[in-house]
C-alpha cells in the first residue's frame with residue numbers, strides 16, 4: 159500500500175511473571191504497539207481498509223471524531239500525513255488553549271482541529287451534523303469515532319491469524335468495541351475473546367459490538383464478552399493505583415503500558431488471574447497494546463452451571479450483556495456428561511467452567527456459601 163514501514167505480523171512475546179505462572183497460566187503479549195510508532199496497535203488494523211476505501215472513492219480528505227486524548231485522532235493524522243490525505247479532527251468539548259500531547263502531535267502531522275460542544279457531539283452521526291460538517295469542509299471520507307466501522311472490523315479480523323500458538327482467550331481493551339468485534343471473528347471455534355472497557359458505564363458496549371458484527375458479518379457472534387470493572391473512575395482518568403501498576407509493570411518487564419486503554423486491560427487481566435477467573439490448567443496468551451490475553455485450559459471443563467450464581471467483584475456476561483452469573487447466593491454445580499457440549503444459548507463449557515471455579519473461590523472465601531456438586 160506504500161506509505162509507511164509496518165512491522166507485520168507484530169511480535170508475540172511471552173510474559174515471564176510469577177503472578178501468572180503460579181496460576182498455571184501462560185500469558186503472551188501480541189505487540190501490536192510495535193507495528194509502527196505513529197500508527198500503533200489496532201489503529202493500523204482499523205485504518206488499513208479505510209485508507210483503501212478512501213482512495214477508491216477518490217477522497218482527498220479524511221474527517222474523524224474523538225476526545226482530546228484519542229489515540230485514533232493521532233493515528234488518523236499520521237495516516238493522512240503518510241498516505242497523502244488532508245485530515246480534520248472533530249474534537250469533543252471545548253477548545254483546549256494549550257494542546258495536550260495527543261493534539262499537539264495531531265497538528266504536527268497537519269491535522270486541522272475543530273471543537274464540537276458535547277451536546278452536538280452526541281449527535282455526530284446524525285444527517286444534520288454530518289451535513290453541517292460537509293457544508294463547512296466540503297467533501298470528505300468520514301471515519302467514525304474510534305475508527306470503528308465495517309472496514310475497521312474487517313482489519314481486526316486479521317489479528318488472530320497472525321498468532322501461531324494455541325490459545326484460549328484473546329483480550330483487548332474496548333473504547334468503541336470495533337477491535338473486539340473484528341478480533342473475535344478471527345477466532346477458532348474453541349477460542350474466546352475478552353474485552354475490557356476503558357469507559358465507566360461500559361455496559362452499552364456489548365450492543366455496539368453486536369451491531370458492528372451485524373453490519374459486517376450479518377449477525378453477532380457469541381464467542382466474546384466484555385468486563386466493565388476496570389475503568390478506574392472513568393475514561394482517561396489516572397489514579398494512584400493505576401500509576402503504581404504501570405510503574406511496577408515497567409520495572410518488572412521493561413514495557414511502559416499505554417495508560418488510557420492497555421494499562422486498564424492488563425490490570426484487569428492480573429486481577430482476574432488473581433481471582434482465579436482463569437482456572438488452573440489454562441494456558442494463557444495475552445494481547446497487549448491491543449493485545450490480547452489468551453488463556454488455554456488444558457483440561458476441558460466438565461461442568462455446567464445450573465441455578466443462579468451471583469458474583470461480588472466479578473460478573474460474567476454473555477454477548478449482548480445478559481448476565482451469565484453473579485455470585486451471591488446458593489448455587490448448584492452439575493457435571494455434564496458431554497465434554498464440548500454447547501448450551502442452547504451459545505455459552506460453552508469452558509466459560510461455565512470459569513464461572514464455577516470463580517464461584518467456588520468466592521464460596522470458600524465467605525465460608526457461608528456451599529457449592530452443591532452433583533455428578534451424573
Ligand SMILES: Cc1ncc(COP(=O)(O)O)c(C=O)c1O
Nearest residue numbers: 229304332333334335336337419
Ligand atoms: C491501545 C488501545 N486499545 C484499545 C482501544 C479501543 O479500541 P476500540 O475503539 O476498537 O474498542 C484503543 C482505541 O483508541 C486503543 O488505543
